[in-house]
Structures are given as structure tokens and as C-alpha cells.
Amino acid sequence: MFINDNILDGMIDLHIHVGPDYVPRYADSIRLAREASARGMKAIIVKTHLASTVGDAYAANQLGLETKIFGGIALNGPTGGLNVRTVFATVKSGGKMIWLPTVDAEYAIKKAKSGHWIKAYVNGSSFGQERELINLLDDDGKLKEEVQEIIRICKEYDVILGTGHVSPGECLALAKEGNAIGYDKLEITHPNAWTEDFTIPVLKELTSLGATLTLSFGVCSPHNGRQDPREIVNIIKEVKAENCCLISDYGQVYSASPVEGLRTYCYVLKRFGVTESELDLMTKDNPSRLLNL
Secondary structure, eight states, X not given: OOOXXXXXXXXEEEEEEOBSSSSOBSOBHXXXXXXXXXXXXXXXXXXXXXXXXXXXXXXXXXXXXXXEEEOEEEOSGGGTSSOHHXXXXXXHTTOOEEEOOSTTBHHHHHHXXXXXXXXXXXXXXSTTOXXXXXXXXXXXXXXXXXXXXXXXXXXXXXXXEEOTTXXXXXXXXXXXXXXXXXXXXXXXXXXXXXXXXSOXXXXXXXXXXXXXXXXXXXXXXXXXXXXXXXXXXXXHHHHOGGGEEEEOOOOBTXXXXXXXXXXXXXXXXXXTTOOHHHHHXXXXXXXXHHHTO
């Protein structure tokens, strides 16, 4: 029997890949907005690796739907890397999310060379050109001055700073700096993609410093990591739902729609022991706090 459930009512997805992009995507921001609104979602954030999505979000919001669409920028080479002006331009034009380097992060590139599934994204985004391997730390192991400035800007404008695809060591340095200056919107981007390095003790240290983890359903996909969702449940139980958000991380043409992805994600986690109250924390309360909704 078909059940027209309302499980997505009021939920927020902080991580959806949107087209147009340098690879095919499931949909543009207009279609994503309509589909999210049809299922009663409160908000979504749209993302690309190599360009700003602030304009995409603005266009989708002109539809006047109840679902709010937000954009931001990932600080890879094509957007200027760790460029403070890029961050200012993004937040001043309405961006709500700054991602630190993803496909150009030194950590991700090294993972790709080791055979990690992230290689499909890393290798496909260089277009055969040389690029800088971006690390957030200087030769002394301290956060670079421009990274410290980026954190301060995110605090001043009250926007989310996502860690992208940087290493646990870089994440810990960010979390310590954020904690020191009273910044509480640091998002550790899908650490379940690299559990060999982002171990439970590391995740507990990050959250103890005020960081929020976003846990990706995309990592469970056959074309990504084929992660057993019970590993995600274990993270939630160990680190506690109040420190986590759920993200579909969908938008690929070989995945279901992002809306359907998040719906399935919730049911899978419920199947393995995540409670309704934990789901509400991770899909409503915590992302609402990060977005001031």
C-alpha cells in the first residue's frame, strides 16, 4: 500500500549538489526548490565545488515558496582558494555557507591518490590542469592567517563555515580557533566519508569544541563509499544527535532525487535504531540553529 507520509515536513538539508555544474546534476535550484517545497521541507542549501551558488539560491527564492533556498561557495582554486575577498563577496551578497577546500584540499587529493572513492570527484575537477594542493596550516602547523580571518568573517556575518574535504588535524585546528573566539557554527563536512581518519575519539574532540558534524547519506551509495548505514548510527549514538545534522549529499544523476534521498535516509536510520527525537534534532533543530531559522 502506498503511504503518502509527511516525514520531511519542516526538515532542512544542508548539502545538495546543484546544476548547472561541470558535471551533470539531477536538477537546477528551481526544480530542487519546487520538489523540497512539495514535501514540506523548511530549507535547503545548494552547492557546487567550483562556483558560487548564491545566484542559484536567489533565483529559486523568487518562486515565493515556503521552502527557503540558501547558497554559498567552496574555496577551491577556481573561486580563489583561501581568498578573504571571495568570502566577503559571498556573505555580503547573501551567502549562508562557506566551505573550505573540497576537491582542491591536499587531504582529499592524497586520499584520491591512495585509491579512495573520492578520486572520481578530485580527478574530474582538474580538467588536466595543474593545481595547488590547499592546506589550512602553515609550516609550523598553525592555521594560516587568511584562514583565521575567514573564521572571523563567518562569525561576524553569522554564517556557517564548512570544513570541506580537509584533514582531521586541520579540522581540529579550526575547531580550537572557533572555540577560542566564540564561533559556534563550524560544520565538519561528512566525516563519515573518511572514518579511517575521523575516528570516534576525533569526532568527540571536535564536538566538545563546539563543532557540528554533518553525516552524509551519499557515502552509502554504490558509486561512493558503500558505507553500511549502521556505521552512521554508531556515530550518532557515540557522539550524540545534538551534535549532528543529516545531509543527503545528493544531486548526482546516478542517485535518486535529493528529497527522496533524505526521506530514505531517515527511514533507514529509523530501521537501525535512531529515534524520532534524534531525527528531529538532526534534521530540524540543529540545522535551524545553524541557519538562524
